[in-house]
Amino acid sequence: MSTKKPKSSSLEKLLNQISGRWTMYILWILDNNGSLRFGELGREVAGISTKVLTERLRKLEAMGVVYRDYKATIPPEVTYGLTERGQELSRTLDPLCELASRWYDSP
Amino acid sequence: MSTKKPKSSSLEKLLNQISGRWTMYILWILDNNGSLRFGELGREVAGISTKVLTERLRKLEAMGVVYRDYKATIPPEVTYGLTERGQELSRTLDPLCELASRWYDSP
Structure with missing residues:
Protein backbone atom coordinates (compact mmCIF):
# COMPACT_ATOMS: atom_id res chain seq x y z
CA MET A 1 0.00 0.00 0.00
CA SER A 2 1.15 3.56 -0.59
CA THR A 3 3.97 4.57 1.71
CA LYS A 4 2.20 7.82 2.53
CA LYS A 5 1.03 7.46 6.15
CA PRO A 6 -2.78 7.31 6.03
CA LYS A 7 -3.26 10.67 7.85
CA SER A 8 -6.85 10.15 8.93
CA SER A 9 -7.18 6.45 8.08
CA SER A 10 -9.16 7.64 5.10
CA LEU A 11 -9.10 4.16 3.68
CA GLU A 12 -10.76 2.83 6.83
CA LYS A 13 -13.46 5.49 6.46
CA LEU A 14 -14.09 4.60 2.81
CA LEU A 15 -14.14 0.87 3.54
CA ASN A 16 -16.64 1.37 6.35
CA GLN A 17 -18.87 3.37 4.00
CA LEU A 53 -32.69 0.35 -0.32
CA THR A 54 -33.81 3.90 0.55
CA GLU A 55 -31.20 4.11 3.34
CA ARG A 56 -28.37 2.77 1.18
CA LEU A 57 -29.21 5.14 -1.69
CA ARG A 58 -29.31 8.13 0.68
CA LYS A 59 -25.89 7.12 2.08
CA LEU A 60 -24.44 6.69 -1.43
CA GLU A 61 -25.94 10.03 -2.43
CA ALA A 62 -24.38 11.73 0.62
CA MET A 63 -21.02 10.20 -0.43
CA GLY A 64 -21.46 11.81 -3.84
CA VAL A 65 -21.27 8.37 -5.46
CA VAL A 66 -24.93 8.13 -6.62
CA TYR A 67 -27.16 10.87 -8.06
CA ARG A 68 -30.91 11.08 -7.68
CA ASP A 69 -32.88 12.63 -10.56
CA TYR A 70 -36.46 13.75 -9.82
CA LYS A 71 -38.91 14.57 -12.65
CA ALA A 72 -42.19 16.19 -11.60
CA THR A 73 -44.19 14.07 -14.06
CA ILE A 74 -47.47 12.49 -12.96
CA PRO A 75 -46.64 10.18 -11.31
CA PRO A 76 -43.21 11.65 -10.46
CA GLU A 77 -40.20 9.85 -11.95
CA VAL A 78 -37.16 9.28 -9.72
CA THR A 79 -34.06 7.68 -11.21
CA TYR A 80 -30.70 6.80 -9.66
CA GLY A 81 -27.33 6.46 -11.32
CA LEU A 82 -23.60 6.56 -10.66
CA THR A 83 -21.94 9.95 -10.59
CA GLU A 84 -18.43 10.36 -12.03
CA ARG A 85 -17.14 9.73 -8.52
CA GLY A 86 -19.24 6.58 -8.38
CA GLN A 87 -17.85 5.36 -11.69
CA GLU A 88 -14.32 6.10 -10.43
CA LEU A 89 -15.01 4.08 -7.25
CA SER A 90 -16.40 1.23 -9.32
CA ARG A 91 -13.34 1.10 -11.55
CA THR A 92 -11.05 1.24 -8.51
CA LEU A 93 -12.91 -1.66 -6.90
CA ASP A 94 -12.57 -3.86 -9.98
CA PRO A 95 -9.22 -5.43 -8.98
CA LEU A 96 -10.52 -6.04 -5.45
CA CYS A 97 -13.65 -7.63 -6.96
CA GLU A 98 -11.46 -9.98 -9.05
CA LEU A 99 -9.33 -10.82 -6.01
CA ALA A 100 -12.39 -11.57 -3.84
CA SER A 101 -13.87 -13.71 -6.58
CA ARG A 102 -10.62 -15.69 -6.92
CA TRP A 103 -10.32 -16.11 -3.18
CA TYR A 104 -13.90 -16.89 -2.27
CA ASP A 105 -15.96 -18.04 -5.25
CA SER A 106 -15.67 -21.77 -5.76
CA PRO A 107 -14.79 -22.37 -9.43
CA MET B 1 -16.89 -3.34 -11.75
CA SER B 2 -16.45 -6.68 -13.45
CA THR B 3 -19.52 -7.75 -15.37
CA LYS B 4 -19.36 -11.22 -13.82
CA LYS B 5 -22.29 -11.37 -11.40
CA PRO B 6 -20.75 -11.56 -7.91
CA LYS B 7 -22.00 -15.14 -7.22
CA SER B 8 -21.70 -15.07 -3.45
CA SER B 9 -21.11 -11.32 -2.97
CA SER B 10 -17.52 -12.32 -2.35
CA LEU B 11 -16.51 -8.68 -2.50
CA GLU B 12 -18.92 -7.89 0.34
CA LYS B 13 -17.34 -10.71 2.37
CA LEU B 14 -13.81 -9.43 1.73
CA LEU B 15 -14.78 -5.83 2.51
CA ASN B 16 -16.39 -6.90 5.79
CA GLN B 17 -13.22 -8.77 6.72
CA LEU B 53 -4.30 -6.40 18.30
CA THR B 54 -4.40 -10.10 19.20
CA GLU B 55 -7.93 -10.43 17.78
CA ARG B 56 -7.11 -8.61 14.55
CA LEU B 57 -3.94 -10.67 13.99
CA ARG B 58 -5.86 -13.92 14.56
CA LYS B 59 -8.50 -12.82 12.04
CA LEU B 60 -5.85 -11.84 9.48
CA GLU B 61 -4.07 -15.16 10.08
CA ALA B 62 -7.34 -17.07 9.55
CA MET B 63 -7.77 -15.16 6.24
CA GLY B 64 -4.30 -16.35 5.22
CA VAL B 65 -3.17 -12.72 4.89
CA VAL B 66 -0.76 -12.65 7.87
CA TYR B 67 1.64 -15.37 9.07
CA ARG B 68 2.72 -15.94 12.65
CA ASP B 69 6.24 -17.26 13.23
CA TYR B 70 6.98 -18.77 16.67
CA LYS B 71 10.57 -19.42 17.80
CA ALA B 72 10.99 -21.45 21.01
CA THR B 73 13.84 -19.21 22.22
CA ILE B 74 13.93 -18.06 25.83
CA PRO B 75 11.92 -15.92 25.98
CA PRO B 76 9.97 -17.20 22.94
CA GLU B 77 10.05 -14.97 19.85
CA VAL B 78 6.79 -14.41 17.91
CA THR B 79 6.87 -12.40 14.69
CA TYR B 80 4.11 -11.46 12.27
CA GLY B 81 4.35 -10.62 8.60
CA LEU B 82 2.35 -10.50 5.37
CA THR B 83 1.95 -13.73 3.43
CA GLU B 84 2.00 -13.64 -0.37
CA ARG B 85 -1.77 -13.37 -0.20
CA GLY B 86 -1.38 -10.42 2.19
CA GLN B 87 1.06 -8.71 -0.16
CA GLU B 88 -1.36 -9.29 -3.06
CA LEU B 89 -4.22 -7.76 -1.02
CA SER B 90 -2.02 -4.80 -0.13
CA ARG B 91 -1.11 -4.12 -3.77
CA THR B 92 -4.76 -4.45 -4.78
CA LEU B 93 -5.81 -1.95 -2.13
CA ASP B 94 -3.27 0.66 -3.26
CA PRO B 95 -5.57 2.36 -5.81
CA LEU B 96 -8.41 2.41 -3.24
CA CYS B 97 -5.96 3.91 -0.71
CA GLU B 98 -5.05 6.68 -3.20
CA LEU B 99 -8.73 7.32 -3.96
CA ALA B 100 -9.65 7.53 -0.26
CA SER B 101 -6.75 9.86 0.40
CA ARG B 102 -7.81 12.13 -2.49
CA TRP B 103 -11.42 12.12 -1.36
CA TYR B 104 -11.00 12.46 2.37
CA ASP B 105 -7.57 13.79 3.36
CA SER B 106 -7.57 17.56 3.39
CA PRO B 107 -4.53 18.71 1.34
Whole structure:
Protein backbone atom coordinates (compact mmCIF):
# COMPACT_ATOMS: atom_id res chain seq x y z
CA MET A 1 0.00 0.00 0.00
CA SER A 2 1.15 3.56 -0.59
CA THR A 3 3.97 4.57 1.71
CA LYS A 4 2.20 7.82 2.53
CA LYS A 5 1.03 7.46 6.15
CA PRO A 6 -2.78 7.31 6.03
CA LYS A 7 -3.26 10.67 7.85
CA SER A 8 -6.85 10.15 8.93
CA SER A 9 -7.18 6.45 8.08
CA SER A 10 -9.16 7.64 5.10
CA LEU A 11 -9.10 4.16 3.68
CA GLU A 12 -10.76 2.83 6.83
CA LYS A 13 -13.46 5.49 6.46
CA LEU A 14 -14.09 4.60 2.81
CA LEU A 15 -14.14 0.87 3.54
CA ASN A 16 -16.64 1.37 6.35
CA GLN A 17 -18.87 3.37 4.00
CA ILE A 18 -18.91 0.78 1.27
CA SER A 19 -18.82 -2.44 3.32
CA GLY A 20 -22.43 -2.31 4.55
CA ARG A 21 -24.68 -5.19 3.33
CA TRP A 22 -26.10 -4.62 -0.21
CA THR A 23 -23.98 -1.49 -0.85
CA MET A 24 -21.54 -3.15 -3.25
CA TYR A 25 -24.35 -4.96 -5.01
CA ILE A 26 -26.28 -1.72 -5.58
CA LEU A 27 -23.14 -0.08 -7.01
CA TRP A 28 -22.55 -3.14 -9.20
CA ILE A 29 -26.15 -3.09 -10.54
CA LEU A 30 -26.01 0.65 -11.36
CA ASP A 31 -22.57 0.21 -12.91
CA ASN A 32 -23.84 -2.56 -15.20
CA ASN A 33 -27.32 -1.20 -15.99
CA GLY A 34 -26.89 2.56 -16.04
CA SER A 35 -29.52 4.70 -14.30
CA LEU A 36 -32.56 2.91 -12.95
CA ARG A 37 -35.84 3.87 -11.34
CA PHE A 38 -36.30 3.00 -7.68
CA GLY A 39 -38.68 0.15 -8.43
CA GLU A 40 -36.41 -1.32 -11.11
CA LEU A 41 -33.44 -1.12 -8.76
CA GLY A 42 -35.45 -2.82 -6.03
CA ARG A 43 -36.29 -5.73 -8.38
CA GLU A 44 -32.67 -6.03 -9.56
CA VAL A 45 -31.30 -6.12 -6.01
CA ALA A 46 -33.33 -9.21 -5.17
CA GLY A 47 -34.17 -9.55 -1.49
CA ILE A 48 -33.56 -5.96 -0.39
CA SER A 49 -36.37 -4.18 1.46
CA THR A 50 -37.64 -0.76 0.34
CA LYS A 51 -36.52 0.71 3.65
CA VAL A 52 -32.93 -0.59 3.36
CA LEU A 53 -32.69 0.35 -0.32
CA THR A 54 -33.81 3.90 0.55
CA GLU A 55 -31.20 4.11 3.34
CA ARG A 56 -28.37 2.77 1.18
CA LEU A 57 -29.21 5.14 -1.69
CA ARG A 58 -29.31 8.13 0.68
CA LYS A 59 -25.89 7.12 2.08
CA LEU A 60 -24.44 6.69 -1.43
CA GLU A 61 -25.94 10.03 -2.43
CA ALA A 62 -24.38 11.73 0.62
CA MET A 63 -21.02 10.20 -0.43
CA GLY A 64 -21.46 11.81 -3.84
CA VAL A 65 -21.27 8.37 -5.46
CA VAL A 66 -24.93 8.13 -6.62
CA TYR A 67 -27.16 10.87 -8.06
CA ARG A 68 -30.91 11.08 -7.68
CA ASP A 69 -32.88 12.63 -10.56
CA TYR A 70 -36.46 13.75 -9.82
CA LYS A 71 -38.91 14.57 -12.65
CA ALA A 72 -42.19 16.19 -11.60
CA THR A 73 -44.19 14.07 -14.06
CA ILE A 74 -47.47 12.49 -12.96
CA PRO A 75 -46.64 10.18 -11.31
CA PRO A 76 -43.21 11.65 -10.46
CA GLU A 77 -40.20 9.85 -11.95
CA VAL A 78 -37.16 9.28 -9.72
CA THR A 79 -34.06 7.68 -11.21
CA TYR A 80 -30.70 6.80 -9.66
CA GLY A 81 -27.33 6.46 -11.32
CA LEU A 82 -23.60 6.56 -10.66
CA THR A 83 -21.94 9.95 -10.59
CA GLU A 84 -18.43 10.36 -12.03
CA ARG A 85 -17.14 9.73 -8.52
CA GLY A 86 -19.24 6.58 -8.38
CA GLN A 87 -17.85 5.36 -11.69
CA GLU A 88 -14.32 6.10 -10.43
CA LEU A 89 -15.01 4.08 -7.25
CA SER A 90 -16.40 1.23 -9.32
CA ARG A 91 -13.34 1.10 -11.55
CA THR A 92 -11.05 1.24 -8.51
CA LEU A 93 -12.91 -1.66 -6.90
CA ASP A 94 -12.57 -3.86 -9.98
CA PRO A 95 -9.22 -5.43 -8.98
CA LEU A 96 -10.52 -6.04 -5.45
CA CYS A 97 -13.65 -7.63 -6.96
CA GLU A 98 -11.46 -9.98 -9.05
CA LEU A 99 -9.33 -10.82 -6.01
CA ALA A 100 -12.39 -11.57 -3.84
CA SER A 101 -13.87 -13.71 -6.58
CA ARG A 102 -10.62 -15.69 -6.92
CA TRP A 103 -10.32 -16.11 -3.18
CA TYR A 104 -13.90 -16.89 -2.27
CA ASP A 105 -15.96 -18.04 -5.25
CA SER A 106 -15.67 -21.77 -5.76
CA PRO A 107 -14.79 -22.37 -9.43
CA MET B 1 -16.89 -3.34 -11.75
CA SER B 2 -16.45 -6.68 -13.45
CA THR B 3 -19.52 -7.75 -15.37
CA LYS B 4 -19.36 -11.22 -13.82
CA LYS B 5 -22.29 -11.37 -11.40
CA PRO B 6 -20.75 -11.56 -7.91
CA LYS B 7 -22.00 -15.14 -7.22
CA SER B 8 -21.70 -15.07 -3.45
CA SER B 9 -21.11 -11.32 -2.97
CA SER B 10 -17.52 -12.32 -2.35
CA LEU B 11 -16.51 -8.68 -2.50
CA GLU B 12 -18.92 -7.89 0.34
CA LYS B 13 -17.34 -10.71 2.37
CA LEU B 14 -13.81 -9.43 1.73
CA LEU B 15 -14.78 -5.83 2.51
CA ASN B 16 -16.39 -6.90 5.79
CA GLN B 17 -13.22 -8.77 6.72
CA ILE B 18 -10.89 -5.86 6.09
CA SER B 19 -13.08 -2.92 7.15
CA GLY B 20 -12.87 -3.50 10.93
CA ARG B 21 -11.16 -0.71 12.89
CA TRP B 22 -7.30 -0.95 12.83
CA THR B 23 -7.22 -3.79 10.27
CA MET B 24 -6.06 -1.63 7.35
CA TYR B 25 -3.53 0.15 9.55
CA ILE B 26 -2.01 -3.17 10.73
CA LEU B 27 -1.73 -4.34 7.10
CA TRP B 28 -0.20 -1.00 6.14
CA ILE B 29 2.40 -1.17 8.97
CA LEU B 30 3.41 -4.77 8.08
CA ASP B 31 3.52 -3.84 4.39
CA ASN B 32 5.87 -0.95 5.07
CA ASN B 33 8.02 -2.48 7.84
CA GLY B 34 8.21 -6.16 6.95
CA SER B 35 7.77 -8.71 9.75
CA LEU B 36 7.53 -7.35 13.27
CA ARG B 37 7.35 -8.78 16.76
CA PHE B 38 4.06 -8.41 18.64
CA GLY B 39 5.43 -5.68 20.92
CA GLU B 40 6.93 -3.73 18.01
CA LEU B 41 3.65 -3.95 16.11
CA GLY B 42 1.75 -2.78 19.16
CA ARG B 43 3.96 0.30 19.44
CA GLU B 44 3.69 1.06 15.71
CA VAL B 45 -0.10 0.83 15.74
CA ALA B 46 -0.39 3.59 18.30
CA GLY B 47 -3.49 3.42 20.44
CA ILE B 48 -4.44 -0.21 19.86
CA SER B 49 -4.95 -2.46 22.91
CA THR B 50 -3.17 -5.80 23.24
CA LYS B 51 -6.54 -7.56 23.22
CA VAL B 52 -7.70 -5.93 19.96
CA LEU B 53 -4.30 -6.40 18.30
CA THR B 54 -4.40 -10.10 19.20
CA GLU B 55 -7.93 -10.43 17.78
CA ARG B 56 -7.11 -8.61 14.55
CA LEU B 57 -3.94 -10.67 13.99
CA ARG B 58 -5.86 -13.92 14.56
CA LYS B 59 -8.50 -12.82 12.04
CA LEU B 60 -5.85 -11.84 9.48
CA GLU B 61 -4.07 -15.16 10.08
CA ALA B 62 -7.34 -17.07 9.55
CA MET B 63 -7.77 -15.16 6.24
CA GLY B 64 -4.30 -16.35 5.22
CA VAL B 65 -3.17 -12.72 4.89
CA VAL B 66 -0.76 -12.65 7.87
CA TYR B 67 1.64 -15.37 9.07
CA ARG B 68 2.72 -15.94 12.65
CA ASP B 69 6.24 -17.26 13.23
CA TYR B 70 6.98 -18.77 16.67
CA LYS B 71 10.57 -19.42 17.80
CA ALA B 72 10.99 -21.45 21.01
CA THR B 73 13.84 -19.21 22.22
CA ILE B 74 13.93 -18.06 25.83
CA PRO B 75 11.92 -15.92 25.98
CA PRO B 76 9.97 -17.20 22.94
CA GLU B 77 10.05 -14.97 19.85
CA VAL B 78 6.79 -14.41 17.91
CA THR B 79 6.87 -12.40 14.69
CA TYR B 80 4.11 -11.46 12.27
CA GLY B 81 4.35 -10.62 8.60
CA LEU B 82 2.35 -10.50 5.37
CA THR B 83 1.95 -13.73 3.43
CA GLU B 84 2.00 -13.64 -0.37
CA ARG B 85 -1.77 -13.37 -0.20
CA GLY B 86 -1.38 -10.42 2.19
CA GLN B 87 1.06 -8.71 -0.16
CA GLU B 88 -1.36 -9.29 -3.06
CA LEU B 89 -4.22 -7.76 -1.02
CA SER B 90 -2.02 -4.80 -0.13
CA ARG B 91 -1.11 -4.12 -3.77
CA THR B 92 -4.76 -4.45 -4.78
CA LEU B 93 -5.81 -1.95 -2.13
CA ASP B 94 -3.27 0.66 -3.26
CA PRO B 95 -5.57 2.36 -5.81
CA LEU B 96 -8.41 2.41 -3.24
CA CYS B 97 -5.96 3.91 -0.71
CA GLU B 98 -5.05 6.68 -3.20
CA LEU B 99 -8.73 7.32 -3.96
CA ALA B 100 -9.65 7.53 -0.26
CA SER B 101 -6.75 9.86 0.40
CA ARG B 102 -7.81 12.13 -2.49
CA TRP B 103 -11.42 12.12 -1.36
CA TYR B 104 -11.00 12.46 2.37
CA ASP B 105 -7.57 13.79 3.36
CA SER B 106 -7.57 17.56 3.39
CA PRO B 107 -4.53 18.71 1.34
